[in-house]
Amino acid sequence: xxxxxxxxxxxxxxxxxxxxxxxxxxxxxxxxxxxxxxxxxxxxxxxxxxxxxxxxxxxxxxxxxxxxxxxxxxxxxxxxxx
Numbered sequence: 001x002x003x004x005x006x007x008x009x010x011x012x013x014x015x016x017x018x019x020x021x022x023x024x025x026x027x028x029x030x031x032x033x034x035x036x037x038x039x040x041x042x043x044x045x046x047x048x049x050x051x052x053x054x055x056x057x058x059x060x061x062x063x064x065x066x067x068x069x070x071x072x073x074x075x076x077x078x079x080x081x082x
Contacts (some may be wrong), residue, residue: 004053010060013055
């Protein structure tokens with residue numbers, strides 16, 4: 001269960017629960033790969049929790065101009081992990 005940040009605060013930043021889940025998963029994956037952190041301090045020790053905190057703070061957003069489809073992003077991710 002998510003206690004912090006609240007789901008209401010997260011949904012103020014992202015238009016749907018599905019979009020929130022995808023955005024958080026992608027950002028958590030980036031954090032696991034060593035991308036720079038966007039906040040000075042986190043409540044959560046786990047990457048998904050950190051990603052949600054960044055989303056709640058307005059640091060991570062969905063790019064509406066992005067034309068990269070999820071299947072293409074998965075293909076790129078797979079290629080990078082080879």
